[in-house]
Amino acid sequence: MSADSTEDQVPEDAGRVRQRLTVLGLTAVLLGLAGALSPYLSRGDAFLPGPTLPWWALAIAFAATEVNVLHIQHQREARTISLSELPLVLGLFFASPVSLVLGRLVGSVAVLVLYRRSPALKTTFNLGLFAAETAVAVAVFSAITTWTDGHVLGTWLGAYAAALTTGSMGALAISLVIAAHEGGLRLMSLLRGTITGLAVAPMVVTLALVAVTSLGASPQSTWLLVAFGILLLLAYRAYASLAHRHLNLERLYRFSQAVSSAPEVDEVLRRVLSEAKELLRSERASIGFVVGDGGLVGRVRLGVTDRLSRAEEPPGPEDRWLLQQVVGERAPLLLPRNTRDPASRRLLDKHAMREAVAVPLRGTAGVLGVLVVADRMGDIRTYDENDVLLLETVANHASVALQNGELIGRLRHEALHDALTGLPNRVQLQRRLGEAIDDIFLRRSEGAAVMLLDLDQFKEINDTLGHQEGDLLLIEIGARLTTAVGNAGVVARLGGDEFAILVPGTGDEDRVRHVGRRLLRALEQPVALDGLEVEVRASIGVALAPAHAQDPAGLLKRADLAMHDAKVSAKGLRIYEPELETSPRRVTLVAELRAALNNGEIAVHVQPKAGLADGTVTGAEALVRWEHPELGRVSPDEFIPVAERSGLIGPLTTRVLDLSLAAVAGWRSAGHDLGIAVNLSTRSLHDADLVDEVARLLRRHDVPADRLTLEVTEGSVMADPARAVALLHQLRDLGVRLSVDDFGTGYSSLSYLKRLPVQEVKIDRSFVTGLTEDGEDVAIVRTIVDLGRHLGLQVVAEGVEERSTWELLASMGCDLAQGWYLGRPMPIGELVPWLRTRERAEGRGGLRVV
Incomplete structure (x- = not known):
């Protein structure tokens, strides 16, 4: 029995490197186990006299069982169940141990590399697993047959024990790989995987023992058994296909019942997109509605967080190509993984998709829109023509539901009106x-x-x-x-x-x-x-x-x-x-900033934050930096407004979040469980996809949501309060911490803070820098600290530059401080060395390191 785990398609980062090292380490353990059992492989002949199975015949048999498998998908985990026990048991009786191991490895390499085109890491792991499983099977079989002195019942017991032992070991190894990718070992998932993997094994072993008995009695029955094995594989594959179709039919029936009874527009759209994701086991689904001339008027998306969002951006060249293919031709469009078609590749790259399927939503008056699903979960296979037919069925049900009453008219009106x-x-x-x-x-x-x-x-x-x-x-x-x-x-x-x-x-x-x-x-x-x-x-x-x-x-x-x-x-x-x-320099900065984002020239520095009570560093604030090769350092006060006006604030925010969360992952791997704070602009609070983007990046870097703090200013929230507060609640539901930056300079009030789902306020540096006991700002700072305490909020003072200011804030009960007295902004890579230097200085009884 063999199983495959799903690997998330994410770029290299600190968390990903750690996962790869875990898998490589587990592979090394498996290979070491196979090597330790090598004495059991030294027997040069088969266990039984009779027809001797050469390694190439076993390789063909193992390859056939690996090609004809049953795929079982559970959430983000994909498993395959094969009939590999059949050639395994035959090999235990009629092949030398070396031929058995060689045949299994050669057959598996052929399937993994040529048929499934598995990544190198996955291929290496599976080969290590197969080598260890086969060696354990030979060892268990040999031990039991020796203990029972070759009695026929003992050999049967040895075959069952060998198959079940290796199946359990394979399930455990796969669960450990999944745990490395998902951040924890789930015992129920391990138990379910083991039971699923071993459910078919006893029956297959029984069939194999029947074949062994038949061959032992008459070697001429070989061809009859080969024919029976081929028929068994075909029947098994047909059953898997039938089971998959039956499951899809059940889902389609539930879907049609649910959609037909949904009274609200959002509920219909949510169920359509949710079922499309579920049926095609995809991460994302969206619908683009069009007007009579084929122009896109609005998109409704269901992302990885299952949150429904709308967008009203005009279509770009890639989207117009999609509309021409699907709406203009009234035909589905399949964009498989690793497609080489230039237009398809541009569309996938623009929307950061690995693969996609798009089908038209047809109505009585023509095509209403385009239904798209993207990014299949798991890497066992990409979308195919069967998936296109399945999605077209979903689209047909959706079209009927969306035409109920004046639903489409309302949708189009909503897409074009405030x-x-x-x-x-x-x-x-x-x-x-x-x-x-x-x-x-x-x-x-x-x-x-x-x-x-x-x-x-x-x-x-x-x-x-x-x-x-x-x-x-x-x-x-x-x-x-x-x-x-x-x-x-x-x-x-x-x-x-x-x-x-x-x-x-x-x-x-x-x-x-x-x-x-x-x-x-x-x-x-x-x-x-x-x-x-x-x-x-x-x-x-x-x-x-x-x-x-x-x-x-x-x-x-x-x-x-x-x-x-x-x-x-x-x-x-x-x-x-x-x-x-604006000045020629600012006009030039738009193109330069776009190039800087594409070339990775935008960097992040961090400034540490520490508790005022004990000086413990709890995190840092991310500060965006741009070092232009010709203009030198460009101030954030200069290029952030340029980004907001030119529409580049979205990519800039994504870049800063990506670098910041990668830094947190790196700190955690170095033993420093620190958080990071990132500022959001006014435009970011109007971005319908911000929540999905934050969720995606947190998952990509394997960072807990509460290690990310998003800072907003009072002015940015008040630019469109209803929209901003709703988005902040969605971020809070995600687990992200929220902070009000520059508090005290805008619309600060008790009622204002009570409406915002924040956990922190930051006192503006204008009140903190140079703060003294008899200064005019001390009453304001004290009031903010008391207000935060009564509302259960952490209070952070930024701009702390002197020891006296630090001690005064500590006496007021302020929670955290940030400023030059603690540490100046520094590149991400310098924070851990700075922490170690600071810890050594404090260990010697020295002053805080600045």
């Missing part, structure tokens, strides 16, 4: 802006204008009166803007307190300025909220096409620059001018 105000959203604005630009190039229009409008002091209103009143304010603003624009343009809400107005058909500055002033006048009347008359002001930035830009992204960028200038200068309305552009 849920709060009912106004067009960013996706629809970009589509209409693209149409307006097309009209300019086709000479059907003289120009177009886009305005970005941002409310002044909306965050203060929202924080004072609450989110419900803030939502009512946004609804009223949207209605007023729509009335003021009338038929002249389209009003859209981009998110938070930011609106956009598209005025097609004109490039006249005076006309556009007139529309802008009309919008500002519409907001002059106070809005009644919670019994109060609230005055609202706004800032508007304007960009014109084709004068300022000839593409939607360029127009929105220039309108955003003009809007920020209007807000800073308090002009109310500002039309874009070239001098509003």
Whole structure:
């Protein structure tokens, strides 16, 4: 009996190296066991006289049993059950021990390398396991037959004992490999694997003993037994296929029943994607909905954390190719592992997928969308045509459910409209802006204008009166803007307190300025909220096409620059001018930053944090660094805003999280169980895929979730409180620790902290640096420490530069400190040596090492 364990496809890191070393160590133990039992292999002839089985015949037999196997999948673990006991028992009786070992290894190499194309590490482990199993089988069989003096019942007992012993040993070895990959040995999983692996063994051994008896009585029965063995393998394979089909039919039946009874859109989508993942044993599933012209209007995803998320980004070149293949051709698309098709490879690489299957969601009015599953769990096999047919069946059931009533219409409306105000959203604005630009190039229009409008002091209103009143304010603003624009343009809400107005058909500055002033006048009347008359002001930035830009992204960028200038200068309305552009260096930094992310030039330094009571280092804060080969060190204050404006903040955040969690894994392997804190930007709190990305990276580096602290500022949360707080709750449910950074400089209040699922507050360095007993900041710091204590939060002081400040904070009851007095920022690789130097200094009674 043999079994295969699933290996997660993750890049090399500290945790992965540790896993590989564990597997190699176990392989060495197995080979050592085989070597220790070599005296039992010294017998030169077979146990019974009669037909002698050569090694090549055994190799063919073992290869045949390894090819015709039953795959059993349980969660992320894949096992195979074969009929390898049949050639094993025959070899014990009719082959020399050396021929038996050689035949099994040669047959296994042929299957693992040529048929399954297993990775080198897995092949090495399995060969070590097979060598040890065969040697143990020979030793057990020899010991029992010698003890029973060759009696026929003793030989049967020896055959059963040899097969069951090796099967149990194989199950134990596989469970140890799985434990190395999953971070712990599960006894129930070990017991289940052993029972599953040994369930068929007694029957196969019995058949083998019948064959031994037959051959011993008449060697001419060899061909009859060969024919019987082939039929047995074919029947076994047919049973495995039938069992797999039966299981899939059961799942499809349950799926159709569940989907047909689901009343809510989200529940239908969740069940469709969940069943698609389960049936095809995949890590990810998504649906992309399309409009009549084949353009993608929105995606719904179910990731590794089984959290449903939506996205409304426009399709890129790779996505348009997928839509053309699936929607345009109305045909499924199979992208197997290691495909060499360039277009397929680009699509897989863009979305970081190993393999995928995409099928159309068909409706009465055409194709509704694309159902995609990706990344099959386990490496036994990739997707094939049977999986395509299975996913098409799921898609057919899903299509019927999604067309129930006006579900598709609602989905399309939700994809193109803001849920709060009912106004067009960013996706629809970009589509209409693209149409307006097309009209300019086709000479059907003289120009177009886009305005970005941002409310002044909306965050203060929202924080004072609450989110419900803030939502009512946004609804009223949207209605007023729509009335003021009338038929002249389209009003859209981009998110938070930011609106956009598209005025097609004109490039006249005076006309556009007139529309802008009309919008500002519409907001002059106070809005009644919670019994109060609230005055609202706004800032508007304007960009014109084709004068300022000839593409939607360029127009929105220039309108955003003009809007920020209007807000800073308090002009109310500002039309874009070239001098509003950032410096040439900053423009250059966008391309340079993208290249730096691709080339791995972005690094992370860490600054340690320690407990004020005893000075024990508990973790560190990650500080992003960029050492440009020509520009030198680029300050984070310079390139992080560039990343936010250019859309690179997502890849930058992923890079920092990846390096930080790799550092934690390295520290843990060196015996230092430290955590790390990473700052999140405002844009990151609006990223629908952030939770899945954090979960993926934690799993990749095998780091417990509570060793990661994500720091957010008060201002970043208040940019869109409802959305940000919901995302923070999802991160908290994941087990990640949350911290409020720069506390005391923004909207700090008891009610504010009670709404956030955080475990920590960090006192801003402006209150800590140079703190003295009689200073004016000491009361603020003491208040924050007391507030944190009453709310059960840890309080961290950053910017501690002197011993007196450290001691004063300790006397107040502050929990942790960070700053130059403890340690300056340093490369990740220097933290462990710094810790050892510090421990030696403290051991000698010295002062803290800075």
